[in-house]
Amino acid sequence: MGERLRKLRNERNLNQTEVYAETNVDRSHLSKLENDKAGVSWESLAALADFYDVSVDYLRGKSSVPTIQSPENIAHSEDERLLLKIWRAMNESERAGLIALVGNRIKPTAI
Numbered sequence: 001m002g003e004r005l006r007k008l009r010n011e012r013n014l015n016q017t018e019v020y021a022e023t024n025v026d027r028s029h030l031s032k033l034e035n036d037k038a039g040v041s042w043e044s045l046a047a048l049a050d051f052y053d054v055s056v057d058y059l060r061g062k063s064s065v066p067t068i069q070s071p072e073n074i075a076h077s078e079d080e081r082l083l084l085k086i087w088r089a090m091n092e093s094e095r096a097g098l099i100a101l102v103g104n105r106i107k108p109t110a111i
Helices: 002-011 016-023 027-034 042-052 056-060 078-089 092-105
Strands: none
Touching: 002 027, 002 042, 002 056, 016 027, 016 042, 042 056
């Protein structure tokens, strides 16, 4: 699990303090996890999986597929993932305002 945690963090150019700020998994504990020198609680495991947008099974080495393949996980890049995260955090009024602002600039494309 340690290698996967370290790889996910490095791919995002984050340090352990930044991961702690988002997950509340203590930096020193995260270091031990990344070096396979500590066990992990369910809460920490779930927080890290959510933060990295991967499955718990992937972190545990039970799956070789890092992301959960679902309609909610369709982003193709970090930018798209960020936009989806922002969109999901908006309320209906904010979404309507955004659509009104950019809606006429984007032409629908066939999928």
